[in-house]
Amino acid sequence: MRQTLDAFQVIADPSRRQMLHLLTKETYNISSLADNFEMSRPAVSKHIGILEAAGFITIKDVGRERFCTLSQDGFIGLRKWLTHFDDFWNKKLSNLDTILKHK
Amino acid sequence: MRQTLDAFQVIADPSRRQMLHLLTKETYNISSLADNFEMSRPAVSKHIGILEAAGFITIKDVGRERFCTLSQDGFIGLRKWLTHFDDFWNKKLSNLDTILKHK
DNA sequence: TAATTATGTAACCGTGAAGTTACGAATATA
DNA sequence: TATATTCGTAACTTCACGGTTACATAATTA
Numbered sequence: 001m002r003q004t005l006d007a008f009q010v011i012a013d014p015s016r017r018q019m020l021h022l023l024t025k026e027t028y029n030i031s032s033l034a035d036n037f038e039m040s041r042p043a044v045s046k047h048i049g050i051l052e053a054a055g056f057i058t059i060k061d062v063g064r065e066r067f068c069t070l071s072q073d074g075f076i077g078l079r080k081w082l083t084h085f086d087d088f089w090n091k092k093l094s095n096l097d098t099i100l101k102h103k
Numbered sequence: 104m105r106q107t108l109d110a111f112q113v114i115a116d117p118s119r120r121q122m123l124h125l126l127t128k129e130t131y132n133i134s135s136l137a138d139n140f141e142m143s144r145p146a147v148s149k150h151i152g153i154l155e156a157a158g159f160i161t162i163k164d165v166g167r168e169r170f171c172t173l174s175q176d177g178f179i180g181l182r183k184w185l186t187h188f189d190d191f192w193n194k195k196l197s198n199l200d201t202i203l204k205h206k
Numbered sequence: 207t208a209a210t211t212a213t214g215t216a217a218c219c220g221t222g223a224a225g226t227t228a229c230g231a232a233t234a235t236a
Numbered sequence: 237t238a239t240a241t242t243c244g245t246a247a248c249t250t251c252a253c254g255g256t257t258a259c260a261t262a263a264t265t266a
Contacts, residue, residue: 008117041212045213063262064211066213070188116224148245149225150224168241
C-alpha cells in the first residue's frame with residue numbers, strides 16, 4: 001500500500017465518503033460493498049484499505065470474507081480540527097457580547 | 104479559476120488548512136500570508152481563490168491589497184457531515200443502553 | 207475433486223491538482 | 237514622473253491519486 005493519507009485526504013474522496021455512509025446502515029464485505037459502485041471491485045478494495053489505515057473502519061475476517069464496520073478513531077482528528085474553529089467564533093461572539101454590554 | 108472543489112477537497116490540502124489556522128490569529132493580505140510559506144506568492148494566491156470560492160474565507164479589497172478573514176459558510180457542510188456520524192454512534196450507544204437495562 | 211466465490215496485489219495509465227516562472231495591471235510612494 | 241509594491245493570470249511541468257486489467261490464492265460449494 002502507498003503512503004498513508006491523512007484523515008482529511010481520506011474523506012476528500014466522494015466514493016470513500018459514500019462507503020462510510022453505507023456503513024452507517026449495515027455491514028458489508030468487499031464484494032457486496034462494490035455492488036453499490038460503478039467502479040471495479042479492486043478499486044473498492046483499495047479504498048477500503050485506505051479507510052482502514054486511517055482508522056475510519058475496522059475489518060473482521062470471516063472465512064474468505066472481510067466485513068467492514070465503522071470505527072470512531074478516524075473521525076476524532078476531524079472533530080478536533082473543527083472544534084478549534086468553533087472556539088474561534090464563539091470567542092468572537094463573546095467579545096462582541098462584552099462590547100455591547102459595556103456600551 | 105478552475106471548477107470549484109467541494110469543501111472536503113478544499114481542506115484536504117495541508118497548506119490550505121495552515122492558512123485557515125493562521126487566519127484564526129490575525130488578518131493577512133496575500134503577500135503577508137505568503138511570507139509564512141515556502142511556496143511562491145502566486146501559489147498562495149491560488150489557494151486563497153479556492154478557499155474563497157468554497158466559502159471558507161471572505162476577502163476585502165483595500166487599495167491594491169486583499170485582506171482575508173475567516174467565513175463560517177464553508178465549515179457548515181463539514182460539521183453537518185460529521186454530525187451524521189455522531190448520531191450514528193449515539194444511537195448505537197443508546198441501543199446498548201436499552202439492552203443492558205432489560206437484561 | 208472440480209468449480210465457484212471472495213479477496214489482495216502487481217503493473218500500468220490518464221488526469222487534474224499543485225507547483226513554477228513570466229508577465230501585465232493597478233495602486234502607492236519617493 | 238519614476239519606482240516599488242500588491243496582485244491576478246496564463247502557460248507550463250510534475251506527480252500522485254484513482255482507476256483499470258490480469259493475475260494468484262484461499263475458502264467455500266457442487
